[in-house]
Amino acid sequence: MRCLEAEDIVKELEEKGFLISPRTLKLILNAENPREVADKLIEQADGFVIDVAELESLEKTKVESKKEVIVEKTLFHAIAKDIEADIKLIEKEVQTGEGTVEDFVQYFRNRYEKISAMLRKRAVPITRLLDVREKSNGKVRVIGMLSEKRLTKNGHVFIRLEDLVTSINALVPANNRELIAKAERLMLDEVAAFDGRMSNGLFIINEIIEPDIESMRTVKTIDDDIIFAMLSDLHIGSKLFMKDNFGHMLNWLKGRVGSEKDKQIASRVKYITIAGDICDGIGIYPGQENELEITDIYKQYEVLEQYLVEEIPEYIHVVLIPGNHDAVRNADPQPKLPKELVPRLYEAENVHLLGSPGWAELHGFKLLLYHGTSLADFVSQLPHVTFEKPELFMEEALKKRHVHPYFGGKPVIPQNEDIMVIEETPDIFHTGEAHHNAYCVYRGTVCISSGTWQETTEYQTKQGHKATPAILPIFEAKTGRIKSIHFDREFSVEVVK
Template sequence: IIGMVTEKIESKERLFMKIEDLEATATVLVPSNLSKEIIEKAHSILLDQVVCINAIKGNNDLIVAKDFILPDIPQKSSRKAEVPVYAALMSDIHVGSNKFMEKEFNRFLGWLKGERGNDKVRNIASHIKYLVIAGDIVDGIGIYPGQLEELTITDIYEQYREAAKLLEQVPDYIEIIVIPGNHDATRKALPQPALPKDYAEPLTETRKIYSLGNPSTISLHGVELLLFHGRSLDDVAAVAPNVSFDTPDKSMKLLLQGRHLAPIYGERTPIAPEKRDFMVIDRTPDIFHAGHVHIMKCNRYRGTLIVNSGAWQEQTDFQQRMGLTPTPGIVPIVNLQTSNLSVIDFTQPW
């Protein structure tokens, strides 16, 4: 049977699920005598996720599960560029915050221009063709209570002008692609359109910048990237077992398995009522790039490279209260010809 999970109930050592389709509802029992792998898979299934269940009919209209089949992405070999070009992946710059790591970001810019680092890292910089930014370019205004006290720039237009001053220092031969995040000046509900012209104009006045929506799929030298800011990672980390804010790569893996970028409805992630569900992962990406949680993590799943690109903001008071220790100032660099990943730490003086 195929249905959407509407409720999960744990009773002693058993797990019950309620599922529905357009015509009916059913209760599914996950018995404790199933293999550990299947039981763990059942517990990792998220609310509002569509699953296929291999089951038998029990008593009183109860369905007894034998296994769960997720939409999942297929195992594949990732596409490769024909030439040795690299992409630098980043997110959560948070220009305007008093925690923005300006010194470290300028160190990154100096490295891009070939002015910093040893021969090895300068060689990497010389091959970078793309800079991909997965949202939260600025810190925004009024995003959370008390934010004004943590801002050095309290005007949203001025925040984008300051961000433009930084990005215009990126060498002209490097193409910049940006999508918005929940701190940026666009609607908060997913999917988010590209930055409005009024705010994006300072970014595009001095150089070419490709401003896209969140999420977006792009192709760089034939390598397909799925870009997503990652707001829904909060919801996944809050409910999925063996997943936390410190392991965004595991949360992103669950999104790939469910082939949906925001599977849980009604929690922290606002979702717009569009006629088409733009959060479905139709195509299998070669690289899945997100941010939002300020933790740099990389992994591979079924041939897809998973990258959460960390941040350029030191630990905030809110993160400290939540017990979250970010890993800012660390940039993952992908060789699009080999799919190999290099990680460069700009928090250390060179």
Template structure:
């Protein structure tokens, strides 16, 4: 019976015009539980999955007993501490909640700004109204209005709990003008300058920013971390072959000896959201789905993740395509849908955004990683003039830098959907060592003040919609970081 089924598998390949790899044919012949393989193979055909050599390999891997992994003994075991992960508030929201939300943002960022010598003793805006003409003042507030005067100067309105005041920045101060012009509404900033009639003539403009003296933290041992995002399992644009190449590489089944030695040093896989394509994300999405059942999408990504060596800890935050609310902060993956993923013994689930500490051993503090899927980045890439002029969505490194400088993941009201929680969890109050995001389907790593900003790529083909917009995704690429050196290499599987 099995021989007949093997002929049927080969016949399917021939009908699809696919030349079957001899090595795969040998694997098929040696499968001890061929009936199980055949059943899974037929299931994929029934679901409309495009069958390739790599698809067959993944089916074989699913039913093959887990091998005994051989990680590098020079590298310590994975160790993860969740420093912060949002737990969903159950509440009815009112206008007062939004007021409290922005008030909390103001107080958090004011505390950061006051660490600067120039802003250590700011006056409230209510006090500034009673200051004498040309008196030097320092103020901190949220930007609630911004415009150019007819003379080309920048004038914006600052607000704190005691009132509002105009602030003018001269176009003649080009460096100050450029920084202030890029700032968006709702950002918290500091200014110093001279008081005029209900106005401050600014001579300095401060962002919360990252201290320039931040330490570049490295691990004592050569542990490695790998970063992925936007896998979108369930989409008919999902890159099966590239993904399966990645999984086989991660299992040290392919690659040179040097590459296999590197794989044995990997202890962490950071997954920045959009595990699955989701269902009902946009109109007529069912036409773009290879797997139309959201539960089966999570079952499939769980099967893929289960193939990763168990000495690698997988740290996951959700994205806007995952089965949950879009409003940020997003809680951890819902067990109702993602239980097969959450049941994996080497998975750590956090919210979006979320913060973890990894590889703290023998007195070493480890590295703090901030995970944020990146929903706000499209808005910021399009709206911030400097970023837009330098490449927009192709320069997500500039967007991530922008967020770090503002110490906020979505600095302006329109940049993302959010809930007015008791505190603004999108404020970056704890400075990370690594900041990882996805969403834009671009790949790269840039250092800003000793923070590694990692863009984790995607596993989808370039869509017609992206081509029309002139966007250039970089699918099938994976950033790999040596935590001992903090150097990053981008691996290509496509």
């Protein structure tokens, strides 16, 4: 019986990050109620060192020596601490557009110019839409922005294409099944190239070419054995924010919990990226106040500051962007969190703020961080994308070279430069919003949807969404592998490839 109890106590102390010597254990077991003594020791521990004086203060213990240290500090050597951070933030200006007609025209013009420049690199001559009517014989390639797309009753896909000067009507014939499937994956307001020929005033499409990212790439790796950890959708302030699980993750990060193998992983974490919905906000949806534990927006961000400044070791650098729940404008592109809201984050040398979408170069890896507000638009327009498969949303955004192409869905504020165009090919693309963990590698780009730290809300249940909370994705820079660490099951730390 005693043996079992001893085993239990040792296991519990180890899980909580304490190491215990056989002698100390013996002292605890000699007490009238060993379980109670162990619990009180854990409760009263200051850090990981407990002096025997504390034992003495507990009633019913039989301890003689006053100098003996009974619980020793765990040995945690953070490998990432010895590796210098290498951070380049690429800040793009988020403007407050007036919403005038000129703003819209300039915004779409800029998008068209940026993406058509990518499509023009393919060494195939481009015909302007204005000239296409005259080229009745022979195949031509045009570039256009989709202003209309619908399925006709005969099963063709009708598309209206626009460029900077004019527009034309185009058709994907019903008998070309493969191309119909491709056309189904086109979104309104995206820019793509189309091969085809004019016939009776209609441009008959026989190939669709999306700008896409470079092919023939493999996942980037480096010699430094560091780890990127990805967070999103914490929803601090919500009653459903899983603070215990989150706290356990932070303890793991500090090397206080988990097996030696788990701690070894924690010791290599050099960067944490956070893809928005960091706080729950207030007044985001009707009845939200009933689901809030912290109803003051400033207090929500104070809690965030405590976590990031006090709980995350300084050698770990954090890059964060906002989401639609955060206290910045609820329209893409979103500016970074303002200084008035998070002064401590601006002071902290290891915390870096960007807007959404945001770009950063960390240890040579080009990162695209985007909350994922446009996910609902992709889901409503593209049959194969769902909230449970956010990796397909990421793949489509990369193909379209735009994180939020559709203008008539989730709010967008137009500005002179369309900073939501994916101008460079990212090595890592990190999003949130889906509350669903998902990973894929698309043409060498590591795509990570980092789930959530909020339990499934009533609203999500009604929408048929099931969250995958408290699972931390990590990317190993040396091996190029993506793993996920579970903090969802009874606080177990489990590595899944």
